[in-house]
Amino acid sequence: MIRRFYVHNYRCLENFELPASGQSSLLLIGKNGSGKTTVGLALWILRKIARGTNRVDKLVKPKDFAPGRKDVPVRFEIQTELGGRLYEYVIALELPKNFKELRILEERLTVDGAPVYTREKAQVHLVRAGLEHAKEPTFRVDWHLVALPIIQELSHADPLSIFKRWLARILILRPTPSLINGDSDHETPVPLPSVKNFGAWFSHLLSDAPATYARIDEYLKQVMPDLRNIKNPLIGTGSRSLEIEFADAKGSLTIPFKDLADGEKCFMICALVLAAHQAYGPTVCFWDEPDNYLAPDEIGHLVLALRRAFQSSGQFIATSHNPEAIRRFSDENTFVLHRRSHLEPVIVRPLRELQVNGDLVGALIRGDLV
Amino acid sequence: MSVNKNRPHIFVLPEDDANRQIVNGFLLEFQTRQIQPLEEAGGCRKVLQSFASDHIVGMEKHPNRLIILLLDFDGKGNRFDTAIAHVPEHLRDRVFILGVTNTTWGHSLLCHNASQIACLRELVQPILFP
Numbered sequence: 001m002i003r004r005f006y007v008h009n010y011r012c013l014e015n016f017e018l019p020a021s022g023q024s025s026l027l028l029i030g031k032n033g034s035g036k037t038t039v040g041l042a043l044w045i046l047r048k049i050a051r052g053t054n055r056v057d058k059l060v061k062p063k064d065f066a067p068g069r070k071d072v073p074v075r076f077e078i079q080t081e082l083g084g085r086l087y088e089y090v091i092a093l094e095l096p097k098n099f100k101e102l103r104i105l106e107e108r109l110t111v112d113g114a115p116v117y118t119r120e121k122a123q124v125h126l127v128r129a130g131l132e133h134a135k136e137p138t139f140r141v142d143w144h145l146v147a148l149p150i151i152q153e154l155s156h157a158d159p160l161s162i163f164k165r166w167l168a169r170i171l172i173l174r175p176t177p178s179l180i181n182g183d184s185d186h187e188t189p190v191p192l193p194s195v196k197n198f199g200a201w202f203s204h205l206l207s208d209a210p211a212t213y214a215r216i217d218e219y220l221k222q223v224m225p226d227l228r229n230i231k232n233p234l235i236g237t238g239s240r241s242l243e244i245e246f247a248d249a250k251g252s253l254t255i256p257f258k259d260l261a262d263g264e265k266c267f268m269i270c271a272l273v274l275a276a277h278q279a280y281g282p283t284v285c286f287w288d289e290p291d292n293y294l295a296p297d298e299i300g301h302l303v304l305a306l307r308r309a310f311q312s313s314g315q316f317i318a319t320s321h322n323p324e325a326i327r328r329f330s331d332e333n334t335f336v337l338h339r340r341s342h343l344e345p346v347i348v349r350p351l352r353e354l355q356v357n358g359d360l361v362g363a364l365i366r367g368d369l370v
Numbered sequence: 371m372s373v374n375k376n377r378p379h380i381f382v383l384p385e386d387d388a389n390r391q392i393v394n395g396f397l398l399e400f401q402t403r404q405i406q407p408l409e410e411a412g413g414c415r416k417v418l419q420s421f422a423s424d425h426i427v428g429m430e431k432h433p434n435r436l437i438i439l440l441l442d443f444d445g446k447g448n449r450f451d452t453a454i455a456h457v458p459e460h461l462r463d464r465v466f467i468l469g470v471t472n473t474t475w476g477h478s479l480l481c482h483n484a485s486q487i488a489c490l491r492e493l494v495q496p497i498l499f500p
Contacts, residue, residue: 222403225374297372301403308398327409330391359387359410 001315002284003086004079007042009066011035014345019335025307025316027329028348029364030337035346036319039337040172040286044193046078046089050167051190054146057101060093067343070095073105080166082282086112087163091146103143111159119147126151169280171273174288177265182242182257183235189280193288195269199242199257203232205275212275219271219305223298224264228252262293270302274309282314291322299324323361334360338370372406375432378497379404381425384440385417386410392470393440404497414441414449418456421465429461436464436493443469466490 005018012035020026028036045059053059060074073094080087092106107119115127124147126137141147153161174193184199189208191201205212213230220227229245231254242257260268270290277283290306291299303318303325310316320326326334334351354370356363363369373379382405384390393407411417417439429435443449450467457465466486 295372297406300407301372304394304397305401308401311398323409327390327407328394330394331387356387359412361409 001282001313002078002080004077004088005039005043006075006077007039008075009069009072010042010060010074010076011038011064011066012339012342012346013038013042014066014069016346016348019348019350020315020317023315023333024311024313025318025329026333026335027326028317028319028335028337029321029326029351029369031367032321033342034337034339036337037174037288038346039317040174040193040288040319042076043170043284043286044172046076046091046167047170047172047190049091049146049148050164050170052149054149056093056103056144056146059146060102062095062100062102065095066345074102078167080163082162082166085159087159087166089148089163089167091148101144104141104146107147109148109160109163111163116159117147117151124151166283169276169283171276171283171285171287173269173273173286173290175266175269175292177262177293180258180265183239184232184241185239190276191269191272198265198269198272199232199240201272202230202242203240205272205279206232209275209279212279215275215278216271219274220267223267223301263295263298266290266293267298267302270305273306277309277314284315284317285310286317288319289321289325290318291320291325296324300328303328321364323364326361326364336369373404376434377404378434378436378493379406380494380497381435381437382407382440383417383420383425383437384408384410385414385442386412389440389442389470402497414453417441418453422456426458426461429464436466436490438466438468438490441467441469463489464493 002020005020007013007016018039028039030036048059062070065074073092075092077088077090088110090106090108091104093102094105095102104119104121109116117124117126119125122140122143124139124141128136148164151160155161169190171190172193173195175195179194179196180198182199184203186200187204187207188197188200189204191197226246226248227244228247231243231245232240233243235241243254244257244260245252245254273285290302294302299322306316318325331352336349336351336354337346339346356369382393384393384407387410390407390410397405397407411420421439425437429437439453441449441453449469453467466489468486
């Protein structure tokens with residue numbers, strides 16, 4: 001679970017803190033352009049770092065500074081509790097005069113407040129238990145490279161390894177069903193936000209944690225009772241293509257994944273989220289508008305299935321404009337994002353602090369919320 | 371698919387936003403697709419209007435349908451009597467009127483709810499624990 005997520009000077013997020021602590025699920029609402037998706041983009045930058053992207057230019061570009069604020073560093077800070085220990089990762093990037101690419105200003109990983117490593121510009125300082133400070137390893141790294149992906153982990157139980165695995169497993173979803181064809185020529189433990197590599201994600205889950213098929217099957221058969229089987233046959237050297245078999249008393253029908261309806265592809269994505277959470281939890285899932293492509297009578301069921309799954313561990317973060325999705329959250333875990341103009345930063349406020357007259361959806365439609 | 375209308379299913383019609391959130395909390399505890407919360411009506415009278423205009427025909431058409439009208443009694447004990455009077459006699463064994471007060475599920479309130487809950491329990495059990 002994310003205890004704290006702080007972003008400063010990145011696009012519309014200035015001195016922004018996501019109030020995620022203690023919330024197993026939370027909903028971000030707000031007008032178009034209020035910064036909901038940008039929160040997911042900021043998380044995606046951290047996930048990319050954990051998954052090995054270390055060239056700064058591949059993470060943050062000069063255009064990503066808040067408007068007119070290139071002289072102020074961009075900062076990301078994330079805190080999470082894993083195995084009863086508090087992990088915090090901080091990275092700040094700056095753009096000195098005459099630089100075309102940002103460089104690292106500061107970077108550190110701490111566990112329960114004690115540093116695993118610290119960094120200032122190019123200078124990295126590794127903290128090793130039992131070593132005197134003067135003997136602790138210090139080395140220099142190109143200041144256009146993030147250190148987290150390149151520091152060697154000592155073991156699977158190394159705090160560095162535990163934190164990176166958690167961060168690398170964050171699911172950030174903004175599905176575009178028309179791009180998802182179910183084909184794969186590799187495996188991936190997490191999908192792209194568009195989920196166009198669904199086939200690779202499915203292949204990885206089923207080969208790495210085959211027992212999760214039961215979870216996928218259980219969920220999908222509630223949503224599509226005539227589902228019989230999901231097949232992922234080889235169609236060439238190292239390539240697979242998903243097929244879905246449906247059946248009823250009259251017979252059966254197998255169709256390629258790409259021919260499923262957009263909403264049905266979203267059910268499939270939801271099933272894989274539930275399975276991945278079961279296999280690798282506690283995970284964090286940020287789903288930008290999970291109601292997209294769904295029939296009205298399915299939206300509440302999907303949102304509640306996700307909220308329920310993450311209730312005991314991990315975290316489900318959704319954004320939405322949809323009344324039915326919004327109604328499946330409560331005042332305590334709904335947060336309103338707002339900014340006065342494109343030149344001003346996002347302000348986030350808990351819904352319970354706002355005076356809403358009548359029902360929430362009505363207030364949103366009237367534009368009376370903020 | 372949404373609720374399976376050929377099997378026992380429940381629609382919950384909350385009076386207001388607070389009751390909607392109570393329903394959410396309840397649904398987080400049970401993995402079922404046979405309960406469909408509906409949009410909050412916006413007042414006790416509107417619950418009864420909505421029931422009359424949107425649900426009576428549906429209940430007659432779908433014998434497996436139960437409906438819970440979740441009201442805010444606000445200490446007004448006669449709301450139960452007012453509400454039940456709006457339910458046609460032939461549907462009363464499938465329509466349940468439950469209420470909370472602003473402060474608590476207090477004793478007097480439970481008295482109101484007791485008979486409804488007793489009937490509801492038998493019908494709901496196979497839906498929640500199939």
